[in-house]
Amino acid sequence: MAVYTEVDDEELEAFVASYDIGTLVSAKGIAEGVENSNYLIHTTRGPWILTLYEKRVAKADLPFFMNLMEHCAARGIDCPLPIHDRDGQVIREIAGRPAVIVSFLQGMSPRRVALEHCAPLGMALAKLHVAVSDFTMSRENALSVEGWRKLVAGARPRADEVQPGLGDEIARELDFLELRWPKHLAAGVIHADLFPNNVFFLGDRLSGLIDFYFACNDFLAYDVAICLNAWCFESDRSFNATKAMRLVGGYRQIRALSAPEIDALPLLARGAAFRFLLTRLYDWQHTPTGALVKPLDPIEYLRKLRFHRSVESAAAYGI
């Protein structure tokens, strides 16, 4: 949850009036997104989302994210559509922050992942990969293998405070992953953060994908690996292979996975778990006491990493 920046009501009214979306009648700060301030606003023409970008999102990246969402929405992906103001601008400024208004999506994020969510999730992910195949902009994945050595260097000195031996374990893991990381898999723009809180459902129907602010260029199968981590572990930390089978099965209904992609899946899942372990370690060590946002538990991802380390082949994921 996060509303970092308060917006003056008069400034907001004037801001909304510069769009052709009706007159502002309400604005509520919402507990959504940890990187930005989000307001659910109502105008005489219905609900919209106003996002103010706090410093964790680089302003230079905003055109990539906005064009990506516009590209996807135009190809039938249920994602937020950035709204242009009367001058055609998408990225504006309010309360001293870069800001955009996007369309409002119906649906709710599942608090608990049910089996029924997994096939639609896999299908939506594959549709996204297909939809972005002709997207021309690109953005480097700063949180993939090339960026991990720096993250490990930052996390290692205090990692043992989280769990004894963790510092050495992440150093060894880094060496292993750097050596084995694939180089020639199908690549393109990936969402890179498709956790349950970024996916809306209406009943069993997937109604929206949100939060494209980690989207970047990487292996498409790495996005599948991120989802395996985010959707297929139970709260008791056990891996639900049926969920994985449904997720990957849904994906393959829309986009084929090549043999090298399938072979690489355990390694990619291990790498994905490593990436979230490292960033959670960072947040754990850098979140000031008393911050609005509670840091997520790094150990959850250490356990997931160890599970994938134990996996012999993609058969463990029900493939």
Add this chain to the structure above:
Amino acid sequence: MAVYTEVDDEELEAFVASYDIGTLVSAKGIAEGVENSNYLIHTTRGPWILTLYEKRVAKADLPFFMNLMEHCAARGIDCPLPIHDRDGQVIREIAGRPAVIVSFLQGMSPRRVALEHCAPLGMALAKLHVAVSDFTMSRENALSVEGWRKLVAGARPRADEVQPGLGDEIARELDFLELRWPKHLAAGVIHADLFPNNVFFLGDRLSGLIDFYFACNDFLAYDVAICLNAWCFESDRSFNATKAMRLVGGYRQIRALSAPEIDALPLLARGAAFRFLLTRLYDWQHTPTGALVKPLDPIEYLRKLRFHRSVESAAAYGI
């Protein structure tokens, strides 16, 4: 801001289905209200507010608050209307908390009080007092003069940590107020917490009053005194007598203030400032480090108290 209780999406769908308000399509935790968890929900029939009551609101008081809002809404006051479920119930339970759904009100709380807000605010307050004149339930004001001695006893030992000498000052103030507090002014149900964040405007038009969870029986003029404190001081702590004149003038357009009420205003305003000073001191001393809600500054109300102490008569408020 506050969303204390997370609600499971399936439980929420079933909950909403027990009302005749359409099918749930969205739910966002909103940063509104510090005592409760609030969700802005959308159904196929539009937006609604779902409130879950956390422990600071006594469950036994909920029927009073709900009936009061229903009573006021029926008399044309723009306030949330509690919705009855298919069995006629208003107070329900979700996620282990007492919960109600109320109508959604358009409008935004002013972040800065403008002169133009004050007459409509005064008029709305007076309309509220008129509307509740035939309301038959009652609720004691635990935060009025009878409750202050207990609050002072709790706050005094550590009050000097906030400002040297404050402990003695509040003890002397208590003695003074207990001795002089009026006994025979017009009384009825008051809102008792009509701060700008509890009042919605659309432009200069007042569109809603919310947060009735401090409503209680007390002198009607005490409600005016609370508003003088909450609406008429500038951010530099100066008192804006023009705002006070507008506020009281708006009030008197709808309900006459008697001579004893006018005479009592400086004392009532002093008492109202004292009440918020004491509760802020309490929150200041009892909010754990790292809590989601930042305690409000008690000193702001000490300065307001001192201003009212210096006032000779209601003429200082432009009356």
